[in-house]
Amino acid sequence: MAKAPAKKQDDRQIIRIFDTTLRDGEQSPGNSMNIEEKLRIAKQLQKLNVDVIEAGFPIASEGDFEAVKKVAQMIKGPQIAGLCRSNDKDIDRAWEALKYAGEKGRIHTFIATSDIHMKYKLKMEPGRVLESAVKAVKRAAGYTPNVEFSCEDAVRTRLPFLAEVVEAVIAAGATTVNIPDTVGYTIPFEYFNIIKYLKDNVPNIDKAIISVHCHNDLGLSVANSVAAVQAGARQVECTLNGIGERAGNCSLEEFVMILKTRGDILPFACNIATEQLTPSSRLLSNITGIAVQPNKAVVGANAFAHESGIHQHGMLMEKSTYEIMTPESVGLSASALVLGKHSGRxxxxxxxxxxxxxxxxxxxxxxxxxxxxxxxxxxxxxxxxxxxxxxxxxREEEKYKLGHITVTCGSFAVATATVQMEIEGNAVRTAELGDGPVDATLKAIRKLSKTKASLMQYNVGSITGGTDAQGEVTVRVAEGQHVVVGKGSSTDIIEASAKAYIHALNRLNYKQKRMPEGV
Structure with missing residues (x-):
């Protein structure tokens, strides 16, 4: 049977891309960002042309509030959303930050609707949950007509009750209703049927956009999002590199390229500037210190690499034999050499x-x-x-800054490191012995900083090939409930290690100030 011709872009239904990298993505261990880093990501999301940026959870901390406020003030183009629970205090605080975005400010409020959440977490009867949801939406709608409501743990919610809640919040003023797979539990055909059930059983469903927010606990977040769109959802909530709680969220780059690559059977499109996908992925990795795995779809280092002789032969004959999309379409430059010592500013x-x-x-x-x-x-x-x-x-101004390092070591000598740092502008110096130069250096930094944090992970690698390559060190540091990742690079691996460790201590200090233990 002949394949049906793909629809023209103008004939396709537009799927809104709601990016929650700065909110859900930041919640995973090691991914916390300071305000300046959030603004850098937000500016890149603006270049990427996402429809909505969920900038944070304003009530969570003063830092989150300021981040949402500054994103709302500075970013033009995308709508700016702030998450809040279904209570007056959360909603008021959210709008206080979002009001600077004007009509593009979106209040995103939620409450759990599944039996397990209502019984054990909320300790509320369904009637009270419904009442709380409606009250919250009405209060949010008093500030802005741009209101999104989420039924937390929707896929484990009894369908008749889910439909009742959705109908009620739309009537109360919600213009977007989110049906999240909060715990990554569903599978594609089941999720399709949930969305279809709502389309068939909620009388006013045409008054709101159906959104989906899928987690990746079973590795199905992208597939579930595609199934939901086929059933009638018109907004997908996702993150760069798929970061987020536990196993992460639906990967923005994977979902977007599925729509672009499989236009022959998916009559949908989105407004994403796909050439910005690789720069966006790299920026996030550099800020968080968490790299994507080499075999990651679309943006991984091996996504467009071909080693097999058969594959290489096919590529030489015709690239489309083994590449279903071009590197250029996702912003990957074919040239490896960028600049040299004679290049100007x-x-x-x-x-x-x-x-x-x-x-x-x-x-x-x-x-x-x-x-x-x-x-x-x-x-x-x-x-x-x-x-x-x-x-x-x-990075913005930091508590700890590296001055210089002097290391002596050898086969018959105990490694000794002398480290000079600045701590809040004051120069300090000490020397320590260690089991090798890296150990001695980190011991000296620990002594100077008086940190109680534990070094959970230490990884070293080469950024590029060759003996003159920069070494890149990534460390994971934990203290109490706080876990952060630090990253440093240098042609000297000892210096790279010190930079990574100090970066982690600065991030830990920021996180402790923003969200003290127990909050």
Whole structure:
């Protein structure tokens, strides 16, 4: 049977992309971001052309409130959403931050509707939950007509009650209703049937957009999102690199490229500038210090790599034999060599912008100086090298700063490290012995910082190939309930280790101030 021709872009139904990298994505261990880092991600999401940016949970902390407020003030284009529970205090606080976005400010309120959540978490009867949901939506609608309501744990909710809640909140003023798979429990055909049930049994369902928010506990978040869209959902909530609680969320880049690649059978489109997918993924990885796995779909290092002889032969004959999308379509440049030691500041800044980095002033100057120094040491400077430089230089003012390190070690000598740091502007120095130069260096930093944090993980790798490559170190540090990731790079692996550890301590300090133990 002949394949039906793909619909033209103008004939396709538009799926809204609701990005929750800054809210749900940030909730996973090690992914917390400070305000400046959130703004950098938000600016990149603006370039990516997402429809909605969920900027945070304003009631959670003063830091979250300020982040949502600044995103609402600075970002133009996407709608800006803030999450809040179904109570007056949360809703009022959310709008206090979101009001700067005007008509593009979206209050996103929620309450759990499944029996297990109502019984054990909320300790509320269904009638009270319904009443609370309606009251919350009405209060939110008093501030803005742009109100989204989520039935938390919707896929484990009894369908008649789910339909009752959805009908009631739409009548109360919700213009978007979210049917989340909060715990990543459902499978595609079941999720399709849930959305279809609501389409068939909620009389006023045409008055609101159905949204879906899928978690990846069983590895089905993207597949479930596609099934929901086929059943009638018109907004998908997702994150860059699929980050988020537990196993993460629906991956934005994977869902978007499914729509673009399989237009032959999926009559849908979205407004995403797909050429910004790789820069967006890289920026998030550099800020959080958490890299995507090499075999990650769309943005992984191996996504467009071909090693098999059969595959290579096919690629030489015709690329479409083994590539269902082009590297250029997701923003991956075919050229590996970016800049050299003779390159100027304008070319350097332009390439950073192409990679999704936005540096100005002193930060740009420091990054350029590091680039020139690196170019003198390396034969080739790659995009990955530039990403690493920006990751070091783009951070806001920090409590701990590395001064210099002197290390002595050898086969017949005990490793000794002398470390000088600045702590809140004050220069301090100490020396420590260790089981190797890295151990001695980190011991000295621990002593100077007086940290009680535990080093949970230490990973070292090469950013690019060659003996002159920059070393990249990633550490995971924990203290109490707080877990953070730190990242550092240098052609000297000892220096890279120190930078990563200090980066982690700064992130831990920020997180402890933003959300003290027990909150």
């Amino acid at each position: 304008h070319a350097f800044k332009k390439r950073l912008e192409e990679l999704g980095h936005d540096l100005d002033g002193e930060k740009l100057n420091r990054a350029f100086e590091r680039f020139k120094a690196l170019a003198d040491l390396k034969k080739e400077v790659f995009d990955e090298d530039l990403d690493a430089i920006v990751a070091d230089e783009a």
